[in-house]
Amino acid sequence: MAVSIKSAREIALMRESGRILAEVHERLGEVIQPGISTFEIDRIGEEMIRSYGCTPSFLNYNGYPASICVSLNDEVVHGIPNKKRIVQEGDIVSLDAGVIYKGYHSDAARTHGVGQISKEAQALMDATKQSFYEGIKMARAGNRLFDISKAIDDYISGFGYGIVRDLVGHGVGSQLHEDPQIPNFAQRRRGPKLRPGMTLAVEPMINMGSWEVEWLDDDWTVVSADGSWSAHYENTILITEGEPEILTLLHS
């Protein structure tokens, strides 16, 4: 497993890529309203990405037919936008997006509640986001990769939620998916050492019920096997000598 170390020039490009994606997510969150179709969300998202002079990372990636993965409720990830799929009050909507800026990918996901949502759904979303932050507390040079995995697992296990095992985080850079794979559950080993200049997409996917998932007949949409709702939260981060830098957040 060769984990690439980005040069200063590459890091500058990754930062810009991430900043643009953070803005796309910020603005795309505002269009999530009852009545909008998942198709329309993708259309607006693609247009935003292109308006920054970027290319959508996901469009045609392994044949994925859209720019934004839109996954509702029991859909975990990789939902395919559809004109007939209408967002309703009370839903939770996971948006996963990637952009390519001057050859460098950034990758991030957010889960949004639509209007008034249940306490249970809000708690799931909050825990999923917080598990990312718990994980990246360990994302420091000298620590090891699976320290991140374990921190996410330790935090989530307190809730009795299911941590999705079939999909994992990953390195990111000139490719959308680079080494290493980053599970969101504890491993037997601590894994490779983290070094400054690594750029990683850390992305817990958490089910309210069992961790088990299935693929729909479209061969993309991943759903929870038991129909329980699922949340996703992801950022691209940079390993530094100190605290990790979150590249896909807006720093005001």
Ligand code: MF3
């Ligand atoms: N964040 C997702 C992932 O890392 C994005 C890939 S979706 C695809 O797997 F459509 F591009 F495959």
Ligand code: CO
């Ligand atoms: Co990803």
